[in-house]
Amino acid sequence: MDRLDHVDAAIQFLDALGIERAAFVGNSMGGQTSLRLATEHPGRISHLVTMGPPVGRMPSLFGAGDGPSEGLKVLIEAYRDASRENMRRLVEIMCYDKARFATPELCDARSQAALARPEHLANHVAGLPQGAPLPRWVDPALLPGITVPTLLIHGRDDRVVSFESSLFLLANIPDSRLVLLNRCGHWAMIEHAEEFNRLVIDFVRGNPSDD
Incomplete structure (x- = not known):
């Protein structure tokens, strides 16, 4: 059986609910899926928020380069x-x-x-x-084409995906900003829940997306 394509599943979900555009918030693999959606289906996303997403084929400056983290x-x-x-x-x-x-x-x-x-x-x-669990990775060459407002949140102490992945995204997505949280691992939305919720709400409200 073919492996599920997460982006196709997200589009099917939006269609089933009758939602044309939505803000996507994704942690880790969900962040990678949201990045793909922003590059492959830009008309279906209004805002992009990621927390600790891996980025394939990215040059490594700080993280280990000998395989999985x-x-x-x-x-x-x-x-x-x-x-x-x-x-x-x-x-x-x-x-x-x-x-x-x-x-x-x-x-x-x-x-x-x-x-x-x-x-x-x-x-x-x-x-x-x-390459499980991801059927496809976002193409880094397409990142500069992401035009929606983008918020990148990452824990400085993330031992699963180094924060340098969000630095790479910040350098390549034009309308992006990065919040790097100290004393925070891979679960920013859990370890800093109150601050995370405030950041996301203020970001979506304060950065209207072009229709």
Whole structure:
């Protein structure tokens, strides 16, 4: 079976709801999907907000250049074995403040949810040689063509996707701005929820998109 194209799924979802344009907010893989949507279907997006998106074929200045990051290696292992211990390691590497956010309850919940869908785990692992979980990456050459207002939010302590990916996006998307949060890992929207919500609301309200 063909792997799901996330952008096509997003367009189908908008069509089903009768929504012509929407603001897209995406963390990690969701940010990469939102970047693709902005380059492939610019008429369907009004604002773009990303948190820690990976950027394929990007020159690495600060992050390790020898393959997947520390966090991605832990994530892959958690998909291969979604035990509570592996999920604990994954949750801990996702956030900066482990004592506050990597609770036993959250680790248990994530492990149980993953183990409830063994076919999803198997599909992910089987697709790793082909670049899972992303069927396609955004073409960096298309980034300067993104014209919608863009807000980039990234944790300085992100161990999954280095903040240099957002620096790269900032340098290539014309109408973009970057908020780099200290004491923040890969989950900016969770670790700094109040500030994150305020930033996104003020950004959308204060930067009207051209119709």
